[in-house]
Each structure stands twice: as C-alpha cells, then as structure tokens.
Amino acid sequence: MLGRTGNRKTAFAAMALSGVLAASAAACGGGDGGDKNSDKSEVEVFSWWTGPGEADGLAALKADFEKKNPGTKFTNAAIAGGSGTQAQAVLASRLQNRKPPDSFQGHAGAELLDYIKAGQIEPLDSFYAENNLKSAYPEQLLQQITYQGKIYSVPVDIHRSNMLWYNPSILKDAGVSGAPKSIADFITALKAVKEKTKKVPLSLGAQWTADHLLENVLLGDLGADAYNALWKPGADWSSPAVTKALTDYTEIIKYTTAEAASTDWQGAAKAVVDGKAAFNIMGDWAYGYFTGTAPNGLGKKLDTDFKYAPSPGTDGTYMWLSDSFTLPKGAPHRGGALAWLKEASSKEGQDLFNPKKGSVPARKDADKTLYKGYLEYAFNEWNKPGVKLAGSFWHGVNASKKWHTDIDTAVGLFLQNKDMAKLQSALVDAAKNDAE
Structure with a gap:
C-alpha cells in the first residue's frame, strides 16, 4: 500500500520517505520515549493464542522472556474462541474502561486504526530505532504497516494468504x-x-x-x-x-x-x-x-x-498477514511491556515461536534451518529477492x-x-x- 496518506481513514501505508523521516524524528524523542511508568515488575500479555501450535509458540516465547527478564512476572491473558473475535470484544471493553493490558495482539496494518485514532496505542518508532528493527524487517513490510509516518506494532510472524x-x-x-x-x-x-x-x-x-x-x-x-x-x-x-x-x-x-x-x-x-x-x-x-x-x-x-x-x-x-503486539497508552507496567516487545521482535524469540505456530518470522535474519516442509518453501518465498508484497484486506492489513x-x-x-x-x-x- 505504498502511497500518500491523505485524510482517508485507511490510508495505512505512508510513503517510504516520509516514514523514514518520521521514524528518525521519533527516534530523537518519539511518543514511546521517556521514563514515565517504567515498571518492569510484571507484564500482562493479551492475545488469542490458545490453539494448537500457537499456544506452544507462546509458551516458548514466555520461557525465553522469563529467562532474559528474571525479575518480571509474565501473565498470560490469552482468551480462546472465535479466531480472536471474543478476545477483541473483551479488549475493547478494557480499553474503553481505561484498564489496558501491558501489550495486546492485533493484526499488523489497518486493523489497528481504530486503536490509533482513539489514542489507545503508542507509536513505536523510538523502540524500532533503539533495537535496530528497521534494518531487521523487510522495507516493503514496514511501508505497509506505517500510518502517517509512524509504526504502531511489532510483527512477530508472517502467514501467506494466497x-x-x-x-x-x-x-x-x-x-x-x-x-x-x-x-x-x-x-x-x-x-x-x-x-x-x-x-x-x-x-x-x-x-x-x-x-x-x-x-x-x-x-x-x-x-x-x-x-x-x-x-x-x-x-x-x-x-x-x-x-x-x-x-x-x-x-x-x-x-x-x-x-x-x-x-x-x-x-x-x-x-x-x-x-x-x-x-x-x-x-x-x-x-x-x-x-x-x-x-x-x-x-x-x-x-x-x-x-x-x-x-x-x-x-x-x-x-501477507501478521500477528503483532502493541504498546497501549497507560500500560500499567510499561517497562515490562517494552521488554515483551523486545522479546517478540527478537531473532531468538521469532525463531522459537514460528516453527511451532506454523508461520515464518517477519525478520529477515531468521535461522532458515529451523523451517522444514512447507515452512521452508514459505521462508524462501518471503525472503526471495524481488518478491512483491500485497496485504490481505480480510486479515487486517x-x-x-x-x-x-x-x-x-x-x-x-x-x-x-x-x-x-x-x-x-x-x-x-x-x-x-x-x-x-
């Protein structure tokens, strides 16, 4: 969706140049910077990953997170049912009542616009800069999840719709x-x-x-x-x-x-x-x-x-479509949320999660040897030079x-x-x- 943003509600992919400039500006003091509420004692991660494969992948992420963050309590707030429909209904109620989790799952792309326009999630451009993520993710992917020059989520996996x-x-x-x-x-x-x-x-x-x-x-x-x-x-x-x-x-x-x-x-x-x-x-x-x-x-x-x-x-x-995680405004344990986002965006975390989920990493530097059968094919296609990306409208992009x-x-x-x-x-x- 590379193109101008205009005033359209769903013009979700800003021009690459404006995205780069905005990211650079945010890195110097973006919406996700500062020391406010840096509590890292706990992190509540809200998702709908309860089914076979995805629950196993989440458990692997949780174990790695706890190993790297021994002082942080991990609370799995996953809600089953409806391919995320029930979870999103519960989430909407929590956000409306200003009781957000520390981080919640959402499909990367335009599906997040309601949260963005309601001021319920923060831009993550400083986080991307601090963790060198703009070079880790494909440029086309970043263009297609950028809204008015800012990025609001961290993609964990990639599924192929076509x-x-x-x-x-x-x-x-x-x-x-x-x-x-x-x-x-x-x-x-x-x-x-x-x-x-x-x-x-x-x-x-x-x-x-x-x-x-x-x-x-x-x-x-x-x-x-x-x-x-x-x-x-x-x-x-x-x-x-x-x-x-x-x-x-x-x-x-x-x-x-x-x-x-x-x-x-x-x-x-x-x-x-x-x-x-x-x-x-x-x-x-x-x-x-x-x-x-x-x-x-x-x-x-x-x-x-x-x-x-x-x-x-x-x-x-x-x-493509992607599960991603966000930083809600007013997250009770902001430090824990940022630590979780670091885990979810890391090479190690994505290589632990995706083989179990049955998806491929969004990052370009994942370990190819971990992906077998169809996943090897998907991994090669995702990373193939010259591949074109098209967002799935049905799956939130x-x-x-x-x-x-x-x-x-x-x-x-x-x-x-x-x-x-x-x-x-x-x-x-x-x-x-x-x-x-």
Missing part, C-alpha cells in the same frame, strides 16, 4: 496437468473437474472464506501493484480491470458448494485431502491442519493427499474494521443474489464511505 491447496488424484482424473497458473486457467480447470468427475471443483466454507477468495481473485487478475492501489486514496473500484476480476469471481463462485455456509475453513480444506473436492484457496495455516497429528490435525501426506501452489495468477507475490465490514456485507448479499454489478457498486460505495 495459497492454493489441491488434490492431485482428482486433477489427474479431470485431465488437469497441475496447479493452474492464471485465473483463466483456474476457471478452465474448475470446469474440467465438474464435467469429468463427480467431485466438488472448489470447496468453500463460511462466508468469510468467500471474502478470502475475493481478495485472491482480485490479486490474481490485477497483479500486486494494481491490487495494492485499490487501498490507496482515490482508488477506482469501478474500473474495467476490477469489473473483469469480479466477472471472474462470479464465474468461479458457480463451481463452489451450495451448502458452503454450513462449515468453516477447516471443513472446506478437509474436503480436499479427503478426496471430495479438487481445490481450496486458504491461508498457509491449512498446512499445519493437514499434516498435524490427531486430535487437532489430520495426519495427511504432502504430494499424496494434497499439493500446494500460489493461488492462480499470484506467483511472485506474497499476500489494508482495510479498517468499518471497510472490512462493508466489504463482508457486500459479499454476503452477492452470495444470495449473484449480481456482479451490485457487488461492484457496493464495493465502490464501501471505498468512498471509508474515505469520508
């Missing part, structure tokens, strides 16, 4: 030679699966997976630069290029299951490895689900039960919560009426409403 999971046996039966490389090829493959097999061409889950599919089709048709431009001030969502992408999206939806809304992403992904569906487009957290052991994993085998590739048309682009909700509403209506023109009109309105 992944295609497919069943090689079904593709063979359909006469499809491999993973489709373009949206046009994808539609052809879906048609072949429908005509030549009795399998579901593309498995879809709850409504949010249709939003997730939409961002992948937009990226596949438009390319990284034009996709990123959609989230800048004055973007034209009524353009012929967007119309073409939405036309393709409308066609692709025809090959999904009618009962899709009855299951979440796990059920839709499972259909592929169980031999019931040919394709599923989902983030790379699906890999851990496929290969993990029971009761939380399926114990499936790569290259036998499933294969993977970038979603059609997106090879060379990493559509590009769109504010309001814009996110408006898009979701538009997709929900589209799934009922299948009217592409109304969908595009609603997306145009959503962008305009967010800019007001």
Whole structure:
C-alpha cells in the first residue's frame, strides 16, 4: 500500500520517505520515549493464542522472556474462541474502561486504526530505532504497516494468504496437468473437474472464506501493484480491470458448494485431502491442519493427499498477514511491556515461536534451518529477492474494521443474489464511505 496518506481513514501505508523521516524524528524523542511508568515488575500479555501450535509458540516465547527478564512476572491473558473475535470484544471493553493490558495482539496494518485514532496505542518508532528493527524487517513490510509516518506494532510472524491447496488424484482424473497458473486457467480447470468427475471443483466454507477468495481473485487478475492501489486514496473500484476480476469471481463462485455456509475453513480444506473436492484457496495455516497429528490435525501426506501452489495468477507475490503486539497508552507496567516487545521482535524469540505456530518470522535474519516442509518453501518465498508484497484486506492489513465490514456485507448479499454489478457498486460505495 505504498502511497500518500491523505485524510482517508485507511490510508495505512505512508510513503517510504516520509516514514523514514518520521521514524528518525521519533527516534530523537518519539511518543514511546521517556521514563514515565517504567515498571518492569510484571507484564500482562493479551492475545488469542490458545490453539494448537500457537499456544506452544507462546509458551516458548514466555520461557525465553522469563529467562532474559528474571525479575518480571509474565501473565498470560490469552482468551480462546472465535479466531480472536471474543478476545477483541473483551479488549475493547478494557480499553474503553481505561484498564489496558501491558501489550495486546492485533493484526499488523489497518486493523489497528481504530486503536490509533482513539489514542489507545503508542507509536513505536523510538523502540524500532533503539533495537535496530528497521534494518531487521523487510522495507516493503514496514511501508505497509506505517500510518502517517509512524509504526504502531511489532510483527512477530508472517502467514501467506494466497495459497492454493489441491488434490492431485482428482486433477489427474479431470485431465488437469497441475496447479493452474492464471485465473483463466483456474476457471478452465474448475470446469474440467465438474464435467469429468463427480467431485466438488472448489470447496468453500463460511462466508468469510468467500471474502478470502475475493481478495485472491482480485490479486490474481490485477497483479500486486494494481491490487495494492485499490487501498490507496482515490482508488477506482469501478474500473474495467476490477469489473473483469469480479466477472471472474462470479464465474468461479458457480463451481463452489451450495451448502458452503454450513462449515468453516477447516471443513472446506478437509474436503480436499479427503478426496471430495479438487481445490481450496486458504491461508498457509491449512498446512499445519493437514499434516498435524490427531486430535487437532489430520495426519495427511504432502504430494499424496494434497499439493500446494500460489493461488492462480499470484506467483511472485506474497499476500501477507501478521500477528503483532502493541504498546497501549497507560500500560500499567510499561517497562515490562517494552521488554515483551523486545522479546517478540527478537531473532531468538521469532525463531522459537514460528516453527511451532506454523508461520515464518517477519525478520529477515531468521535461522532458515529451523523451517522444514512447507515452512521452508514459505521462508524462501518471503525472503526471495524481488518478491512483491500485497496485504490481505480480510486479515487486517489494508482495510479498517468499518471497510472490512462493508466489504463482508457486500459479499454476503452477492452470495444470495449473484449480481456482479451490485457487488461492484457496493464495493465502490464501501471505498468512498471509508474515505469520508
């Protein structure tokens, strides 16, 4: 989302130059400097990391933090359920009542705008300068999490949103030679699966997976630069290029299951490895689900039960999302919070956390030898010279919560009426409403 910030609520990526200048100014006395409330006796870390893998990763971070900060009590305030929805509801209440945790988890990017505009979290530019983080993180990533020249969170991990999971046996039966490389090829493959097999061409889950599919089709048709431009001030969502992408999206939806809304992403992904569906487009957290052991994993085998590739048309682009941590204003134990942020942003901390979580480090200097299987592939892609980054709007990078909700509403209506023109009109309105 590199571009001017303007006055748009969700213009979340400032120009690189202004970001660098602002960071330099903040380093000389930014909002996160000073000695006020430097209490390091405790740190309460608020997250939704309670599931398999992520809870193990958090435990590893906690152990390393306690080793490095023996005088600081670590309080794990993780709340389970709803992929963070329940945790965010509790967090909103605490912030409103001015009882913030010392640090809380949030998706890096525009999802944090409500907290920023409400004055509930502090900029971290001085923290970045003091810990040499601007050289540790990819420049494109920093550009895409910068708002009006300031950075407000510390990314811990990176997930990839634009992944295609497919069943090689079904593709063979359909006469499809491999993973489709373009949206046009994808539609052809879906048609072949429908005509030549009795399998579901593309498995879809709850409504949010249709939003997730939409961002992948937009990226596949438009390319990284034009996709990123959609989230800048004055973007034209009524353009012929967007119309073409939405036309393709409308066609692709025809090959999904009618009962899709009855299951979440796990059920839709499972259909592929169980031999019931040919394709599923989902983030790379699906890999851990496929290969993990029971009761939380399926114990499936790569290259036998499933294969993977970038979603059609997106090879060379990493559509990313990231869990990150913040410094709330009025944190009761500010010193503890800064010590936690140092742990979460460190090479050692990220290399302890990510192999267990099933993600890759946001830092560029991580230990490659720790990442095996799909994670080795993801690590190489994330660090590949020339890779382009595109933020996932559904997972908090590009769109504010309001814009996110408006898009979701538009997709929900589209799934009922299948009217592409109304969908595009609603997306145009959503962008305009967010800019007001």
